[in-house]
Amino acid sequence: MTNEELKKEILKLKKEKNAVILAHYYQIDDIQEIADVRGDSLALAIEATKLNSDIIVFCGVRFMAETAKVLCPDRKVLIPEINSVCPLADMATKEEVLKKKEELGNPTVVSYVNTNVDVKTVSDICCTSANAVNVVKSLDENRVLFVPDRNLGSYVKEQVQEKEVILWDGYCPVHEEYSTKDLKKLKEEHPDAKVAVHPESPKAIRDMADFIGSTSGIINYVSKTDANEFIIGTEEGILYELKLNNPGKEFYIIGSKSVCTNMKKITLESLYRALKDEIYEIELDEETIELAKKPIERMISIKRT
């Protein structure tokens, strides 16, 4: 089938099966185009709780679909590619976190939503890149183990100096690749451009930015900023939403490898197959759902920035 035929079939199946398609901003354009909702991981999981559907098809990486399942345990949650995983999330296991926590004398565990569900079951509170600073500030405790992204963690540490923030040694391979050399070159080529980067970027990159924020934060910043050119430091899939909302503006992505290959595993073919055969279903036991729900719900109650 051609792409257009696949899109038609997907929309038809979606209606027949009372399904919704949620797509992360890093998905390929064709998927974002036919999704019911586009967003960052937390926004999508929250949106899933509000939509009335029998099936949720989550186009993102596995921890995101797991979060949707935790928040919507009675619904069938599908991910079109079971191997669409997040290498950052895989850098921390439940056993490693428990061991580190004990070694450090029981600090509060703040885990980024980019963790697998078993890590969430041993976390005190979750956070996203949009609310990480506010989450850590909101805690009564002063010692925090921040899992698993060292770059987001160091950004939080800079913003919340009154607390001891202990960093896990994980990183997102996409953002970690950014080099100051590439960014300097782009700035020289586009001297009027504003620089907006994700806090998963290394400190040297963040220090050169006009704005640091989550994908949603970057999208809002670009829309409300009176500039025509922007240098963007996050995965290139964000360009779909940026161009849609700002047709007159120009965008330049840092480096040539700002692609999350895991996010790009989901194609129109695999989305079609997922809806047709109802695969791959995310299945979690009740205890895991109950334990993982607590830090996620605690996070949701914290204001986003």
Ligand code: SF4
């Ligand atoms: S961009 Fe990075 S953090 Fe996001 S899913 Fe890909 S590897 Fe994980």
